[in-house]
Amino acid sequence: MGWIIVVLCVLSPGTGSSILSSLQDLPSALWPCSSKMEKHLQAISVLQWVISFLALGIACTLLLIYMFCTDCWLIAALYTAWLIVDWNTPKQGGRRSSWVRNWTVWTYFRDYFPIRLIKTxxxxxxxNYILGYHPHGIFCFGAFCNFGTEATGFSKKFPGIKPSLATLAGNFRLPVLRDYLMSGGICPVNRHSIDYLLSCNGTGNAVVIVVGGAAESLHCTPGMNSVTLRNRKASAAILGHKHTPTQALRSDLVPVYSFGENDAYKQVIFEDGTCWKALQRRLQKLLGFAPCLFYGSSWGIVPFSNPITTIVGEPITVPKIEEPTEEMVDLYHGMYIRSLLCLFDKYKTRFGLKESDILHIQ
Structure with missing residues (x-):
């Protein structure tokens, strides 16, 4: 029954709410209490996202291959042809959908933790802006909810700004998953995609990059206040890979920190020098992401319902410099680190941390 309700809630904000209200009017013998029903819907909404991110692309790829061996081969051939024609769309601004970003299911997703977005x-x-999101966590729940949906009201808090959350480019090579991600305004974290959004798409664009990436996810654990940033200059940290830092010095930089992101899961941390740590790093280089051994609450895959609060800091105004020197890159890299540290120190005590807690920059 819970899965049916979540599908109905996805249809549209108004539809989901009206259906839910009608079902709540059923006799209590046929329906659980309202609070339990809300909790179930919240958990299911998070679970569907986790499963979609982990398995939707692979499952649809296998299904597409299987369909070529059945009487449905024509459908598979047509979809494959369209996929080839549409291959570069993710690198050219994507195909966001306001309808998808406003699905009611994302409000249940938000309320499960809950997740909040604070504008400073x-x-x-x-x-145009580049928002550096910290820390990575396991699944970047705060980043997705705040910038991949409208559940926390990004467009109302920042009118005229269009966020584009950047994630692994490999996800956009998988059928169906690529369209699901693009509908939320999610784009590949590669130079072509980011250059297009910040140079060829007018103004009012905000590319959100989870700077720590896969390397940072290997170290996240509850209570950990650490980000991977020290050795990532603008060319690597802001663009996501080692290319020229030109684009990083055309858009204003905005530090973003999410308190509670690392508390969603507990992770088994392997010591340096062990074969398991070596295997993780090897797979990270081959796949682009780091396979982690983690567990949550229900069934081990549903995260713990700990609050996640995302603070969007003060923009660092950056002039347009076509050919910045290494010294110029170092200057803005240092300014960015100091701004992130100030943001963390200003808000840490409001969200459960002690005055003595510090943010470790690795």
């Missing part, structure tokens, strides 16, 4: 400064629609 205005972002001007006349500028």
């Amino acid at each position: 400064h205005d972002l001007l629609p006349s500028r």
Whole structure:
């Protein structure tokens, strides 16, 4: 029954709410109490996202291959042809859907933890921005909910700004999953995609990059206040890979920190020098992400319902410099680190941390 309700809630914000209200009017003998029903819907909404991210692309790829061996081969051939034609769309701004970003299921997703978005400064629609998100966590729940959906009201808090959350480019090579991600305004974290959004798509664009990436996810654990940033200059940290830092010095930089992101799962941390740690790093280089051994609450895969609060800091105004020197990159890299540390120190005690807690920059 729970899966049926979640599908109905996805249809549209109004539809989901009205159906839910009608079902709540059923006799209590046929329906659980409202609070339990809300909890079930919240857990299911998070579970469907986790399963979609982990298995949807692979499952649809296998299904597409299987369909070529059945009487449905024509459908598979047509989809494959369209996939080839549409191959570069993720690198050219994607195909976001306001309808998908406003699905009611994302409000249940938000309320499960819950997740909150806090604005500290205005972002001007006349500028473009690169938002550096910290820390990575396991699944970046805060990043997805705040910037891949409208559940926390990003467009109302930052009018005129269009967020694009950047993730692994490999996800956009998988059928169906690529369209699911693009509908939320999610883009590949590669130079072509980011350059297009920040240079060829006008102003009012905000590319959100989880700077720590796969390397940071291997170290996340509850209570850990550490980000991977020290050795990642603008060329690597902001663009996501080692290319020229030109684009990083065309858009304003905004530090973003999510308190509670590392508390969603507990992870088995392997010691350096062990064969398991070596295997993780090898797979990270081959696959682009780091396979982690983690567990949550229900069935081990549903995360713990700990609050996640995302703070969007003050923009660092960056002039347009076509050929920045290494010294210029170092300057803004240092400014960014100091701004992130100030943001963490200013808000840490409001969200359960001690005054003595510090943010470790690795």
